[in-house]
Amino acid sequence: MAEHTKRVKRYRLFANSFWIFGPLFVVGAVLTRSQSALGRVVNSSGFLPVALAVSLLGALSGAAWVRFRWGLVLCPRCGKPFYGGGGLLIDASCASCHLRLS
Ligand SMILES: [Zn+2]
Numbered sequence: 199m200a201e202h203t204k205r206v207k208r209y210r211l212f213a214n215s216f217w218i219f220g221p222l223f224v225v226g227a228v229l230t231r232s233q234s235a236l237g238r239v240v241n242s243s244g245f246l247p248v249a250l251a252v253s254l255l256g257a258l259s260g261a262a263w264v265r266f267r268w269g270l271v272l273c274p275r276c277g278k279p280f281y282g283g284g285g286l287l288i289d290a291s292c293a294s295c296h297l298r299l300s
Pocket residue numbers: 273274275276277278292293294295296297
């Protein structure tokens with residue numbers, strides 16, 4: 199598999215991970231504002247780097263997802279926008295030439 203194809207494949211997986219990091223970020227944001235025991239653990243200094251990492255991954259994977267949705271990520275074979283519309287997850291096959299990245 200060509201290097202560019204591998205890169206688009208990894209980028210697609212990262213974009214789809216937005217649906218993991220996004221909700222994690224929301225849960226973390228809610229917990230830091232709650233006064234529960236779990237909220238106090240999340241607010242302790244040891245969790246701060248984890249919270250920052252999840253926020254950063256959430257933002258970056260969200261940006262990757264938006265780039266697929268807006269057609270900014272091009273298919274390595276046909277050069278057309280890789281994402282063809284539809285569901286929330288970016289599909290593994292190209293909308294134009296049906297190249298599969300899995
Ligand atoms: Zn294609």
